[in-house]
Amino acid sequence: MATGRSHTERTRGIPEATVARLPLYLRALTGLSERSVPTVSSEELAAAAGVNSAKLRKDLSYLGSYGTRGVGYDVEYLVYQISRELGLTQDWPVVIVGLGNLGAALANYGGFASRGFRVAALMDADPKLTGKMIAGQAVRHVDELESVVRENGVSIGVIATPAGAAQEVTDRLVDAGVTSILNFAPTVLTVPEGVDVRKVDLSIELQILAFHEQRKAGDGLPPDAEPPASGPGISGAMVRRRPSSAPKSDREPGVQPA
Amino acid sequence: MATGRSHTERTRGIPEATVARLPLYLRALTGLSERSVPTVSSEELAAAAGVNSAKLRKDLSYLGSYGTRGVGYDVEYLVYQISRELGLTQDWPVVIVGLGNLGAALANYGGFASRGFRVAALMDADPKLTGKMIAGQAVRHVDELESVVRENGVSIGVIATPAGAAQEVTDRLVDAGVTSILNFAPTVLTVPEGVDVRKVDLSIELQILAFHEQRKAGDGLPPDAEPPASGPGISGAMVRRRPSSAPKSDREPGVQPA
DNA sequence: TAGATTGTTAATCGATTAACAATC
């Protein structure tokens, strides 16, 4: 069931970091296309996508030589080439499992349909939800998951269930033949080799922002004191062992001897 | 308004990649904590977080020497240290702008409140939404944005508006004093230096999955033929110029001369 | 041709990881 080959082998040498930026370029190009701009330079496109122009040119060079020196890139031609590289010139039926607030938001999200993704089914374990119309289609019971996947040739599943249900849903999707999963549930999923999982975690993004925000606010470091004896939801246990030998409070990890 | 200093200077040398993983570790540790596990080894914690144990130890070493050789890490103590490093031991009032499906999902998302984030206000430009109760609070009109930010000391804004409104909302948030933005709108935002933006893009995640899926399905490469004369939503213009000199169809980008 | 801009090189930077000395 798993292929046993790594990503880098599979992807004809296009770096992951580049793949992750292609949709950005595609979006910027689509905007130019809608404004009927015929041609764009790497400098302009890079600015529109929010990246460095050298990086843009290097990224595009992995796809082929699609620009013209002295002129730039033909917008429509590049839209097509990136779409093809990303696999967006074909139709991808997806199934969304879990139709709470987030699942409903995803079902209604226009960005899917416009890019070759077709919502083949909306599924939920709650019988009260089955039959409810969301984004123009009736929610089906998750019991039908296997048949829906097989009948529609679904290879991409979107998980918007509570954390507790995510792994079981994943297992069933994978057993039914799904090989790519977009996970919105706050859990680490275990999947067999050959199955790709991407994770979107709302709270993690906020936590990363909080980290930087903290550095800006007080500037410099958060207090390096012992933890308080009592705090919100934190037990006294943490006050316990602090390695007595630790001389770490004043070290500078950025300055290490070569 | 901008500090003019780069991230790396500001963050006491903790690599961005490490910062991005700390919330993962925190989540895994919280799970252990709830199960009253007192101590965990780097091997176990790494498995729970889905990373390599050497990477975990290196990441934690940036925070200090919080483990005990031969024993492992004290779960509660590490929870506290990571929380503190991420700035989660303080309260972060956030404002959510845009209460369509996604905004409502975010407002209802429990993961925020449990980690020091407090939803100070829900705001929308649609007068029909103002006053509506979502997640226990009334939606307010976006006209009040500046006063809400100032009165609550909001430094983090979450944008869940349509793409067209995102930049204006951003400008207003920034003018009012917000210095971190979590952007769910499918647009590149322009912000002054010193303001952090993180972007969550649902359709981009799916596109990355499609790329890998394509490689699995047909295996190997998508057809490298000229684009079709007509295709779904693609104009004939793209058939135009293909550089005549391009000898690229058979090159191997992975094998470059050193 | 002169000007513009790509595609590529090579240097640099940052992240990952195996291995192991330190040490509980």
Added chain:
DNA sequence: TAGATTGTTAATCGATTAACAATC
């Protein structure tokens, strides 16, 4: 003490970027 596991080193790998020759 013997066994276990951290914290750190150093090698490797991958990503970024300035610079510029190629060429439209």
